Amino acid sequence: MRQPKIGATQTSPTLPTPAQGVRWTTPIVETPGIVVLASWIWRLLRFLLTLPFRFPVMVACLTSSVGAWWWLDWHGLAALWGLAAVVSLVWWRTWPDSYRRCVLLRLLAWWRHVFVYRRHWQPVLVISGLAESYQERRYLPRIRRVTCDTWADRVRVALVAGTAPADFETRVVELAHGFAAPSCRVIVNGPRDITLEFPRRDTLSEPLEALDIPDSPDLGALPVGRCEDGSTWFLRLHGTHVLVAGVTGAGKGSVLWSAVRALLPAVKAGTAQVWAIDPKRMELSYGRDLFAQYADTGESAVAVLERAVADMQDRASRYAGRQRSHTPTTQDPFVLVLLDEVAFLTAYHPDRDIRKRAENAIATLTSQGRSVGFCVLVALQDPRKEVMNLRNLFPDKVALRLDEASQVDMVLGEGAREHGAGAHLIDPSLPGVAYVRLEGSPTPVRVRAAYVSDDDITAMAAAYGTGVA
Structure with a gap:
């Protein structure tokens, strides 16, 4: 009969007792490196392909500037930007509302998209409890587009599959404070498609004097x-x-x-x-x-x-x-x-x-x-x-x-x-x-x-x- 060695710890398999039960755990699946690399390449290609549609003005400006510099050297680039400045000045002075809507608000939307929402998107959503995890991966709702008008930003968001707009509706206070906005409102556009409305300022802070009495009132409005x-x-x-x-x-x-x-x-x-x-x-x-x-x-x-x-x-x-x-x-x-x-x-x-x-x-x-x-x-x-x-x-x-x-x-x-x-x-x-x-x-x-x-x-x-x- 084989004797155990002196100093060795003798172990024996233990079976779970009925009181302990059986603990089931989900195995962690490690993604192969080639799959991760392919995923990043696909994201880069998708970003480059959709960039002209998401930011057409920015892409057109960069393309025309590079073309002018490539074929006409810096003289052509200076002439192009001088002409653009003159056209922009005339447009701003002649049609200010159109200029603000087509140029200024688009530039503001790009700036806030990059330096406000994209920059703080992950920490705000993770801390607010709006990030989802599955098999050791974290999934975040994706920003599709940011638009601005004279008083608010509207962030269009693609939801993660399995989530609902109600998840965001219960976190409007956290979202408003996270992005330094006075308030937040959730607008449902369709399946997995919502818009977050963030006012940039309180437009109702000033008292409103009595309105003019209408000549022919509409009892419905x-x-x-x-x-x-x-x-x-x-x-x-x-x-x-x-x-x-x-x-x-x-x-x-x-x-x-x-x-x-x-x-x-x-x-x-x-x-x-x-x-x-x-x-x-x-x-x-x-x-x-x-x-x-x-x-x-x-x-x-x-x-x-x-x-x-x-x-x-x-x-x-x-x-x-x-x-x-x-x-x-x-x-x-x-x-x-x-x-x-x-x-x-x-x-x-x-x-x-x-x-x-x-x-x-x-x-x-x-x-x-x-x-x-x-x-x-x-x-x-x-x-x-x-x-x-x-x-x-x-x-x-x-x-x-x-x-x-x-x-x-x-x-x-x-x-x-x-x-x-x-x-x-x-x-x-x-x-x-x-x-x-x-x-x-x-x-x-x-x-x-x-x-x-x-x-x-x-x-x-x-x-x-x-x-x-």
Whole structure:
């Protein structure tokens, strides 16, 4: 019998016990060097082949410069660049908008592509948790193109197979800070194709004065402010209902008065009416001569709401079997029911019967009034369900500055924060700045309502006042 050597360690195979189980590991596959070399050669060829299509201006300039130097020596190169400078100067002075769009913004896009996004792409995505690993390899979404306009950069990204736009939507804060942008928004273009929108500056930092009153207002697009991209913010009232939420001082009055201001020519023509309810007796009472109906107590407010319900149901009975949509006329005007601090009627009024009647009237108006020309525009501070449990009956929602992050989804709907709506992060020094989410649109839009001053309201009441019924 063979004896073990002295000093040697005797080992014996051990079998896994049922408690230990069996550990399965994925083997690490080492890629052959020839495959890695071929991969790099293919990437280089693809880069060279696609370069003229990705950067046509840069390639054309380099090619023409090299050609001029090759055939005409440095004299030809100097003449070419002198001619280009003269043409560029004439173009800039004659057609500045075209020059900025075709030259300056393209140069800016190239610069930010190379020195901002391409340079920081890998560390930002890895630290943000957007890099994927498979068999000891790391896969990153690829930048396809960077474009710039006057206020934002748009980075078009090709996603890694197996990932989804939601992965980026939950990381918009990390992406914004990673690329030193005020915010980030994710736009889905198609399968594995998204665009990241990074504003370069806050275009809504300056207050916006009251907009001009339109000559013939469109009830489906009333100008009330400005969007982040510089375009006019149009608020739709006809055929919808609007919920406006924000803490004290967030600028709810700017939204309400801007909507009333844009509606005034229709009010004067008799094709629109505003019925106002103002429990605070401070915001809307200043221009009460503009309203066909006005109430500032719980009992009178409920009476106005129930009168609106009765008129709406009478109109619906006349329309039944004859027409399916409403056209504003002097006989059947568009009616805007304007409620400031609606929580006073639905949650805080001491009389339970008043609260119940008000909630029933608001629910009836918001569920049946759209097609017959009744719109409910309400403003509140606290969006919790126990304060306002009718939020889902308002198709269009406006979130001004809010106290808590959870309130953003309460007001704008589930997933609003993931789509870049940071209403809880709005600076208190920016009243009127808000995020708007319209019916059928998953992407919130950042806007700022115009400020309607007391002098503006006084002038409006003097020119368009009709008296209180």
